[in-house]
Amino acid sequence: MDVQREAWRAKILPPVERLAGGLVSVPVPIPDNPLRYTLCYLVPGDDGLVVVDPGWASDAGWRALTAGLAVAGATAADVTGVVLTHVHPDHHGLTARLREASGAWVAMHPAEHATMLRDRATAPSAALTGWLRDLHVPQAEIDGLIGRFGAAVDLHFAPLADADVMLDDGDLVPLTGRRLRAVWTPGHTPGHLCLLEPDAQVLLTGDHVLPRISPNIGLQLGGEDPLGLYLESLGKVAAYDECEALPGHEYRFRGLAARAAELDGHHRERCREILETVERLGAATIWQVASRLTWSRPWDEIGPMLVGAVAETAAHVELLIRTGDLTRDGDHLRAGALAAGR
Secondary structure, three states: OOHHHHHHHHOOOOOOEEOHHHOEEEEEEOOOOOOOEEEEEEEEEOOEEEEEOOOOOOHHHHHHHHHHHHHOOOOHHHEEEEEOOOOOHHHHOOHHHHHHHHOOEEEEOHHHHHHHHHHOOOOHHHHHHHHHHHOOOOHHHHHHHHHHHHHHHHHHOOOOOOOOEEOOOOOEOOOOOOOOEEEEOOOOOOOOEEEEEOOOOEEEEEOOOOOOOOOOOOOOOOOOOHHHHHHHHHHHHHOOOOOEEEEOOOOOEOOHHHHHHHHHHHHHHHHHHHHHHHHHHOOEOHHHHHHOOOOOOOHHHOHHHHHHHHHHHHHHHHHHHHOOOEEEEOOEEEEOHHHHOO
């Protein structure tokens, strides 16, 4: 059993590790979160190194990151660039502090940058309130969620470090001596990137493919069909089955094609469950459907992940509407013509 998987099962922080091709994995803790840590990766080149996903912004996280740099024989001053697989705060939170310490450039996909610019137009909690209303979540539930978690949403999703470099699909990361290539994998976020290092035969998968859990694929503010895009992107990464997967959470693994197929099957089964739920209810809101689905814990114990559950349900509903299996009648969903004819 490899040390990362053993640490995950033991519920402890894994060690900093040297990986194929001279890469280094650094676990950066996430306070009070079941994911426990983000796996940050250091990629050395001929003239410095690139940090992929520095992790959650905290003093403990900074100490973990700098300790990882020390194992690689480096300090923050040696960092020439930061690449973000996506801009969630458990991946992007420490970027500003690292850039201040190093003067490094920051790179992300253009679609991720557009999302950041759009989200700066209003306070995160206010945007979340409007989005929940659009999905017909009961006002009492919205008030409860925002009352409990609104301050944390505004704190952790406040404007994060902006980008200097845009990485589109197929672009090489500007790191001398490396062929580190961006692979655009939208779904978890619009501009999510995986990173291919062909010489080391590794694929950094961010939150696109994780070894044990299904990444949240949710309908986002202003988003369109994230689940359809995600399923397409799973096919893209399955083509790199010879590579070891270096994910953003949990532990590294092999068998990308098989894992991609499992995730594809999971989401298609979830679509089936949603369709059967709507057919059973006759007509239902997204909130009503979400509350009747199978989750990893009881609905009344999900806590702040209620938002993620609603977003994920909405993403599956969007795909089912596009395929004609569901129709939308005001704030209610009904079985579509294709579903009725099964």
